[in-house]
Amino acid sequence: MGTNTGDLHYSNYSSSTYQLIVLGAPGYELTNTWHHFSIDIFTLLDSLNLKNLCFYQLEYYLYLYSESYTYANLLVDDLQFITYPAADPGFENCFDWLSNNGLITWYSTSAEYTNRTEDAHSGFYAANISSYNNKYYQYCYRRTFLHVEHNLYTDFWWKINKLIIDGNAYSSIKFIINETNIVNYILGSAASSSFVNTSTNVFYFVENFNMTGNWNNLFRNVSNDVFDAFGENNWYIIGIELGSYATGNSVVETIYDDIQFVRDIQPPEINNPTVSPSEPEYYDSIVFSIEAIDNFAVQEVIFYYRLNGLSWQEESMTFQGTAYQVTLPPLDWNTEVEYYFFAVDSHGFSSFLGSDVNPYQIIIRDSVNPxxxxxxxxxxxxxxxxxxxxxxxxxxxxxxxxxxxxxxxxxxxxxxxxxxxxxxxxxxxxxxxxxxxxxxxxxxxxxxxxxxxxSNPVPWTKQVANFFKQWWPYLTAGAGGLIIGILIIVIVVKVRKKKCAT
Structure with a gap:
């Protein structure tokens, strides 16, 4: 963090038993001011090509030369380690289980009854906690300091391999709350086992209770369980206990893996909006669908729509198979339908797909001939x-x-x-x-x-006109004059006869 000369007095060094690497901290050599920095231990070690290591010890070191009037003062505040609450949630560390180091291991009662197994839910290892030969309660334990805030969930995996009952027997996961209270999740038990709730000690029977041979997920709302039992307060989980209990000739063998906690801070994801039919006609009922997923639970999906620019309306969508759907009845031709989607999860986090400012749009078609x-x-x-x-x-x-x-x-x-x-x-x-x-x-x-x-009757005048039209080329020839004269005489005679008749 600093020296009186500005130089790092130590050089990198390695031996058969350890390796010393000297790095200057951010803000090195700046005095009389507070510095803040964070280090990703894994990224740092990986950049130095150091593998399969864990954080074992932290020291602040202040060295003074023997000269007179030498003085140094180092102030440290707000020191935090950010890691998994269970540190090694998958039991993948290859170190022995040590009771005196809570950063790298779990404390266990006996290596004979609590050990690692390759029968893992994920990764290579899991914790195998067994009790038999009248050994009562065997467990592994992990100190932690996890604030019980709203929307805190477990995401643990467990499997009961053996549950042979000849006496009292059970498998459980236990949370120590503020040193004074206990929350127990009972995974399986003998019928004779007794679990009585008190003001400081409560029991919950989990989903798939007493199931053997299969991996099961303990997905519980820890916040609700703690608040329901002890009221809302500033609670902390300070310890996790994974155990098996057996008396007499009972045998209980329970495997635990992936001891994770999760907190909901994400809204639902909405995607893949579809309209069926894609180009609706005036006679079609219209089905609008979307996919909405959440890391916990989707509580409600709402379809907002308006017709021809009028006021917005809403319909609750229902889950059908793999998607949320809503159906509108047939609409008039050329109706403009604007729409968008809204989803909210069980913790109130919400998201939109489209909006009232930028909605989706379809126009009702008519492709049918009159x-x-x-x-x-x-x-x-x-x-x-x-x-x-x-x-x-x-x-x-x-x-x-x-x-x-x-x-x-x-x-x-x-x-x-x-x-x-x-x-x-x-x-x-x-x-x-x-x-x-x-x-x-x-x-x-x-x-x-x-x-x-x-085919209408042709008048005689039109017949004459048609005659001339047909025979005119011949009439204009040499004999045409005689024929014309005869026709004129005939026409005149006919006209005179008509006049005499009148």
């Missing part, structure tokens, strides 16, 4: 004026327009459906197609086309 019905003339040859009776509907986006054309020439156009009267006398005789087009407001069309042969 319905068009026409009563048309049955005969394919028509004359005079013919009638078409037309009806139609569209329950989606509604009728937008109605058009009728004959050979591409518009006969009728309007916003409503009308019966159509077609006067064919204005047309040349021949084949014609009449087409009816009904459109809805979404642009979908219903089209029907009918083809007829128009």
């Amino acid at each position: 319905e068009l019905n026409i009563q048309a003339p049955v005969l394919t040859t028509i004359n005079g004026t013919v009638q078409f009776n037309v009806t139609g509907s569209d329950i989606g986006s509604g009728i937008g327009s109605f058009e009728v054309d004959v050979n591409g020439t518009l006969l009728y156009s309007g916003a409503t459906i009308e019966n159509v009267t077609w006067n064919t006398e204005q047309l040349e005789n021949g084949k014609y197609s009449i087409t009816f087009i009904l459109r809805d407001n979404a642009g979908n069309e219903a089209i029907q086309t009918y083809t007829y042969t128009v």
Whole structure:
């Protein structure tokens, strides 16, 4: 932390029994001011390529030379070690279990009855605590100092390998609270075992009580258990005890592993929003789904939505298989649906996916053609004026327009459906197609086309005109003048006869 010369007086050194590494602390050589720094012991050792080591001893060292008037003063405050409450929660350390060092090991009653086993839940090792031969209570113990705050949970794993009952017998996990109180979790026991709650000693029977041969997870809300038993106060877990108890010829063998505590500080994770169908039509019920997960428990998921920019509404979503879902009934065509999701866990931590400012959005579609019905003339040859009776509907986006054309020439156009009267006398005789087009407001069309042969009587004047049109090339030839003269005489005679008749 500092020297009078500014130099590190010691050099790195190693021998067959130890290794000395000298490092300057952050703020080295700055005096008369408080310094604060933290060291990740694992990262430091790993950077020095030192493996499989543990923190064993801490010393503050102050050295003075023998010269007169030499003076040094070191102040240390707020010294904290941040580690797992159980230090070695998986019993993976390869050191012997020592009772005089709480940083690297668990204290145990007997190496014969408490030892490590390779029958582990995770990693390589677990703690095997056995009691037999009338040895009563055998256990391993770990000092700790864990504040019982709200949302503190255990995440322990245990397995009862043997539970042979011929006397009193049980397996348990015990928390020592503030030196005065005890919380016991009973994993399995003989029917004759007696557990009586008092004001300072309480018992809880765990899920999968008395199950043997399988790994089980002790996932308990320690905060609730402690507060329910002793009231809310400034409680600390100062000791963890993992034990097996047997009297007479009873045999209890319990394996413990992964002695972890967890605290909920995370909100639920919301992802994978889906809409089914992905492009809903006006006739569809719409299913909105999301996945919501939490490291503890999702308490509620809410679907917020609004239609066409009106006020926001909410619906509680229900868990269906792997996702939370809510269903909206069919909505009108072109309805704008804006929506987002909200999830909250059992401890009140919440999260959103989307928001009222930046929501998801869908528009209700209509891809169904209108319905068009026409009563048309049955005969394919028509004359005079013919009638078409037309009806139609569209329950989606509604009728937008109605058009009728004959050979591409518009006969009728309007916003409503009308019966159509077609006067064919204005047309040349021949084949014609009449087409009816009904459109809805979404642009979908219903089209029907009918083809007829128009055959109206031809007036004599039109017949003459047609004659000249047909024979004109011949009439303009040499003999054409004689033929024209004869025709004129015939026409004049006919006209005079008509006048005489009148």
